[in-house]
């Protein structure tokens with residue numbers, strides 16, 4: 001599903017250059033559930049945003065479903081982000097002036113889905129994350145956990161194969177975190193490929209395997225034998 | 229993204245920043261309103277002036293005089309009373325011709341009246357002037373050739389003066405004092421079609437030129453007013469007249485120049501359209517300033533919404549989608565401003581025209597050009613911010629606070 005080889009990312013140049021990634025090589029098969037851990041500044045977010053096609057690596061190869069992502073045009077990347085990848089952010093990143101339903105509809109708008117279908121799908125997704133009763137609320141009227149559930153519904157809008165989540169529970173208390181992880185578990189059972197960054201071992205424990213980052217490299221990998 | 233979706237997004241974004249949108253719209257509206265109103269008022273004014281001039285005389289009218297533009301003036305040798313008669317005889321292009329001795333400000337009063345005397349322009353002339361100046365008699369008769377030969381103490385007054393002097397009575401046969409000389413009123417002119425003369429309250433009286441020269445104690449004829457046989461014959465009539473005059477007055481070494489009403493119309497047209505252009509340009513600059521305002525607003529909108537742009541791109545918006553959104557916002561602001569400006573511009577032009585008593589000439593072209601211009605401004609000044617917004621990578625844009 002996902003294959004990266006020797007991925008590097010350098011920010012800035014000259015004396016100010018920061019090597020955020022120093023050669024990451026990794027295979028993620030379809031349906032895998034990967035957690036990424038590691039100290040702050042070790043390159044986890046950078047890695048995830050390259051996987052999510054939010055930015056391009058400095059060097060290295062990236063194949064998604066055997067297609068060479070690095071050689072794609074910007075518009076093709078936009079299409080990948082729209083249809084194949086779902087991104088969940090730590091800070092939810094909902095549009096504050098739109099209601100919940102409209103927020104979930106946005107990827108469908110850019111994907112060109114017709115109006116009626118869009119609405120139906122957004123409602124269905126919000127029902128799935130347990131927010132069917134909050135369709136017309138603004139994000140500010142929801143709790144953090146609820147907002148993150150809206151964001152997850154949004155990431156699922158175009159039924160992507162891969163979900164990328166950067167510390168999705170980083171701003172949430174334990175109870176809300178567990179609810180969110182319940183949803184990830186469900187997505188995993190639907191055979192979606194999930195890559196999730198976290199600081200919390202009990203969150204990482206939901207994944208099939210855990211990668212440890214340090215200074216822009218994968219230093220260790222553990223398999224979780226017993227899945228919850 | 230289809231048009232309905234784009235329109236919805238643009239509308240939502242504008243609504244989210246209502247105050248800013250309103251201010252920008254006002255900026256554009258003022259520019260557009262200015263352009264439309266100025267051009268309409270200018271064109272209306274021009275049309276009025278031209279129609280006034282047309283009403284002043286026959287379209288075949290021409291006049292011959294010394295070169296006033298070069299500072300030359302008429303003296304008692306410039307023209308003689310026989311000149312017009314001879315020119316009419318000799319030139320087949322000249323149909324009518326009347327000499328003019330002017331008393332620019334003569335005072336006029338009734339005999340035994342305590343009333344303050346009035347000022348009027350006195351035209352000492354011959355019967356031909358009636359055709360040259362398009363005069364119409366309402367009551368009585370105009371000057372006759374025998375009045376001229378007889379130095380008759382008669383006067384034809386205009387309708388305004390008749391009303392002022394004889395509000396109740398019939399003026400015909402009554403005496404009026406012109407410069408303290410008693411004259412008999414033989415005719416009243418119809419109200420001049422030219423409302424300009426009316427507005428400026430210019431009164432005129434016409435007397436035989438022979439008597440006018442006695443009364444004003446002058447032999448100076450300032451101008452010869454002629455009517456050509458046809459529109460095409462005007463230049464022929466002028467050159468014939470000038471040639472004859474130069475031959476007859478060879479000793480004075482004066483230059484004679486002819487003017488036609490047509491030339492004057494052209495000149496007035498030129499002057500007023502230059503004025504309109506200048507004022508229009510000023511309004512255009514206002515419009516440009518409004519455009520820079522739009523760009524400013526769009527730049528602010530872009531940097532303020534950089535994070536949002538990053539998010540939209542992360543969710544699958546393409547460069548084109550972002551461009552369209554921002555361009556759409558800029559164009560919508562300018563179109564709305566243009567529409568409001570159009571309403572106020574047209575309204576303003578109507579009010580001014582009404583106050584100035586001339587037709588509101590709003591050409592559809594001015595409106596179309598102004599509207600087109602506002603859209604161009606929207607595109608032009610929206611393009612840079614939009615393209616800046618659209619070219620960021622989603623990760624970069626999302627890092628923005």
Ligand SMILES: Nc1ncnc2c1ncn2[C@@H]1O[C@H](COP(=O)(O)OP(=O)(O)O)[C@@H](O)[C@H]1O
Nearest residue numbers: 011018019020039040041042043044045046047
């Ligand atoms: N846009 C950027 N410009 C410069 N340096 C950056 C940028 N983004 C990340 N970095 C640096 O790259 C390194 C990795 O950052 P990041 O991937 O955010 O780490 P993590 O998510 O593991 O905390 C850090 O040293 C960070 O300071």
Ligand SMILES: [Mg+2]
Nearest residue numbers: 044045046166
């Ligand atoms: Mg991070």
